[in-house]
Amino acid sequence: MKNIGFVAFLFLILLSPHFLESRLQICKPSGKIKGKKPPPDHCNEDEDLLCCIEGKYYTTYKCSPAVSKRTKAILNLNSFEKGGDGYSPSKCDNKYHSDDTPVVTISTGWYNGGSRCLNNVTISGNGRSVIAMVVDECDSSVGCDADNDYLPPCGNNIVGASKAVWKGLGVPLEDWGELDVEWTDA
Numbered sequence: 001m002k003n004i005g006f007v008a009f010l011f012l013i014l015l016s017p018h019f020l021e022s023r024l025q026i027c028k029p030s031g032k033i034k035g036k037k038p039p040p041d042h043c044n045e046d047e048d049l050l051c052c053i054e055g056k057y058y059t060t061y062k063c064s065p066a067v068s069k070r071t072k073a074i075l076n077l078n079s080f081e082k083g084g085d086g087y088s089p090s091k092c093d094n095k096y097h098s099d100d101t102p103v104v105t106i107s108t109g110w111y112n113g114g115s116r117c118l119n120n121v122t123i124s125g126n127g128r129s130v131i132a133m134v135v136d137e138c139d140s141s142v143g144c145d146a147d148n149d150y151l152p153p154c155g156n157n158i159v160g161a162s163k164a165v166w167k168g169l170g171v172p173l174e175d176w177g178e179l180d181v182e183w184t185d186a
């Protein structure tokens with residue numbers, strides 16, 4: 001086989017970290033956060049699993065996987081209402097949003113400093129598609145502190161969606177929470 005040298009060369013190029021980073025835009029962690037014990041008034045026992053665990057390390061990211069026409073993401077269930085799990089108003093417009101409207105929060109890299117704010121994205125999953133508006137950042141670069149309600153940093157591939165999005169995708173209520181989806185700019 002004459003071309004073995006060339007094949008080996010290609011193989012090395014493809015596997016070199018530089019190639020992976022520049023071409024496939026591999027998203028590497030930006031750091032780690034060590035979970036602190038939340039004050040007693042935070043994270044009551046029902047919510048314990050959501051809070052950072054004391055001494056556990058959480059990986060942070062300032063990037064998200066590269067955006068394509070069909071970017072894979074994990075869909076989570078979020079509330080954007082006052083008293084919902086965002087606690088504070090959505091970052092894009094400093095407002096609360098009804099969970100009956102299709103709105104989403106997206107991971108830091110995809111939020112991209114707010115460049116997608118109030119733009120729509122198409123989310124496909126469960127054999128259907130829904131158009132939703134980006135209103136917030138699911139911050140993957142910080143967490144486990146008072147500013148973030150002692151919650152872990154977001155994953156770097158999360159679309160946190162209101163009830164309306166889950167309904168629109170036709171996901172049965174008992175399955176709301178986590179779903180593999182694909183999204184694209186609408």
Ligand SMILES: *[C@@H]1O[C@H](CO)[C@@H](O)[C@H](O)[C@H]1NC(C)=O
Pocket residue numbers: 118119120131133
């Ligand atoms: C996003 O979709 C909503 C609802 O369909 C629409 O009212 C709004 O104008 C759209 N926003 C943009 C930026 O296209």
